[in-house]
Amino acid sequence: MALLEVSHLDVGFNTQLGSVQAVNDVSFQIKKGETLGLIGESGSGKSVIGMSLLRLLPMNACVKGEAFFEGKDLLTMKEKDLQKIRGERISFIPQNPTASLNPLLKNGLQVSEVFERKGHSKENSWKSALKVMERLMIRDPGLSAKKYPHQLSGGMRQRLVAGIALSLQPELVIADEPTKGLDSLTRGKTIEFFKHLEGDEDRAMLLITHDLDLAYEICDRLAVLYAGEIVEMGPAGELMDLPSHPYTRGLIKSLPKNGLIPLEGRSPSLLELPGGCYFGERCCHHKKECSCKHPQLKNSGAWQTRCHLN
């Protein structure tokens, strides 16, 4: 049985400009110990998926569908029950470590409060926090714990946020763009850190990223998102080597090592999605069928594609 089973997830936002459909009918599974990568451009809805699973989206979000975690639906369960799952069973590594750490609270407290909630004493929690910080390769944890987030380096904040998320040994980690906005050196270290994490056999991970190299190195399976829906999903290695959806192919071609060939055009506005294939306008294999009929996700073994061409 899968650890997490998401089916027909829809997320919309009510804004002043109208309703925005950020995620459309997304279904996927994550098995125990497996790492699934969600890749796509910014605005493809990948971060929204991650946040919606733990119900972290703002009030104006409208989430539909199911997300079963060990037989219980995360999206409909009571807030109190979900609170017990958050952090302890499923944790979340946010994409912007600087904004995700409370600027007015000491680093140590932001780690130790996780233990305190589990009923540990203040003293023990602080000790556990120091241990966590030590494991994160933060120099002189005793001193850093008494500092405030703005006094740490960007890389340290990144690791601190990851460390907080992992401190209670959760079974599933949702990592939202861990390499976004990092310089190449810090990015390298972060990738190493995540590789190390991935080595932990029991832990499953949902890695949300636009960084294809990171996804390729770490993930077992990949799901490619475009305009809020999955266009292709399959085993990481095969998908990167033999992509079948034109969008995935375009993404891979746009990598620096493949010649940095950019994808033409822009993603459609989520306010007004086109009638046919969402990728239709940008696709070089465009057929008549593509602009009138929306393609369905087709299964072939472990592989799924949403395209009229295959």
Add this chain to the structure above:
Amino acid sequence: MFHYLLKRLAFMGLTILAVSGLTFFLMNIIPGGTAELILKHTVLELEEIPTSEQIAEISSQYNLHDPLYIQFGRWLADALHGDLGSSYILKKPVTYLLLLRLPATIYLALASMTIAIALGVPLGVICAVKENKFTDYLLRIVTLVGVSMPGFWLALLLILLFSVTLKLVPVAGYGGIKYLILPAIALSMHTMAVTLRMVRTGMLEVMNQPYIAFATSKGLPPRYIIIKHALKNALLPTLTVLGLSLGYMLGGAVVIETIFAWPGVGSLLVDAITARDIPLVQGCVLTIVGIFVTINLFVDLIYTYVDPRIRYG
């Protein structure tokens, strides 16, 4: 930090000097009026017109023949030594009168501030949590009225209801807690409403910050998140307003003190102004402005303590 403090203190000194000087020259704008005034309060009977000899005598006694800037210089030199002169009407040293009146003002200001914070902050949080629900709308109407209602009218209504009709508390005066209740409520209403407004806005803004989402994802209870993570951040901008309010209150809630016959600095100032008692007006203005700018400096210094990101260079 030291440099910053020095600059602030210099500006504070300049402000106090400017305001004192301005008041002094304004009060002396009517030439010869001062001597006449002193006479009216001392030797003369009602309706009696002072003779020119009397005026000349008083003028030389109080050095009123000197040019204004010399008089002001003399006042300033004395003030720096803690001597603010002597009141014409009450015939006591101004410093003594101020020290006599200050405790009542501080007592009232602290009581009002406590009410404003104790009600404004939690109600603001409730408003934010229940955004656009009935409670929120109700409290927003209360806030709107609270911000717009003149404090002295609220004071009159409170007296009408609680003193005149229900006879629960005395109409006015100074003494135990039962004298304090009405003026403290009347004085706190505006600050309370402003605090509620700012806390609500701040909370709504902070609750959308990524660090709140991250705190939620850690599995922390909502109550803990609101108090420990959100409120502190939301209160930061409110601090300035609270400081200003405290400054105003400590500066003598002029109108409220007058209505309730509260023996504070504010009512002293009104008495001094109606009697054109120049040394007393000068002393009151100096004290009030001094307290106001000092409180504001303290608020800015508190920011460096509460918000670790702020460092004054």
Add this chain to the structure above:
Amino acid sequence: MVKIMKSANYFGWHPGPFPQINWAPYHKILTNRTVTVCLMILGVMVMLSFLAPLITPYDPNAIDLKSSLQSPSVDHPLGTDHLGRDVLSRLLYGAKTSFLISLSVVVFALSLGIILGGAAGYFGGLADEILSRVIDIFLSFPGIIFALALIGALGSSVLNLIIALGLVHWASYARLMRGQVLSVKNNDYVSSARVIGASDRRILIKHILPNALAPVIVLATLDMGHVILSAAALSFLGLGIPPSVPEWGSMLNAGKEFMRTAPYLTIFPGLALTITVVLFSLLGDGFREILDPESEVMGLGAA
């Protein structure tokens, strides 16, 4: 020759068409429901107050000791005061006093703020340094204290009240005006006007003023409620307006002596005052919401 002209034009030598004020946000003001409703009610109130001599059956100052301190009745809908004067009539006349005084205060403070703030921003240098310090000083102490001292010194009269409150309020307009002028001054069209040799005065009047003024005037409108409150507070203290002139603050002051026997003397003027200020507060929230959509305001109809 033509070619040279063109290239000169290209590099921005030509002052170009006079830039228009961006009226879009101000146009939106009139389409906002809260703002429209408030403006309409305030308009009616102003009209009523100016038509008071035609509407009210009584002279607001007609003393009739035989019918003093009467409770509200058909003859006197809001009762009579201790001198037998009709409260409703005085309330309507009082509205006119309040509106006129506040308007005068705002106009006075605005003129002072625009001239001094504009001068500071436009001339810069030492003038700016000195004026900015003066503005800072005026903003850093409680204004009401200064107004009190001023009225104490000058004596209480309507004119002195207006001067005192004007001197209290000008600094915030001056600061805004200075900022506006600074930002407009650095625009390209002003520098190009200078390049073609326009005089300081011409630049100031034709180019800077129209663009810098709009936000300052909006701020002043928002301040009306605040000014009405301070004016009422001062006349409540018996400073400013002579007791014979009908004004809400002084009516409250006179009425508080008769709280036991005639509580309506305390209630109605305060109610009128509060309603007026509530309308101005709502108006201000509406304006701010339109001009600065980022800021979260608590206008009731707006949310």
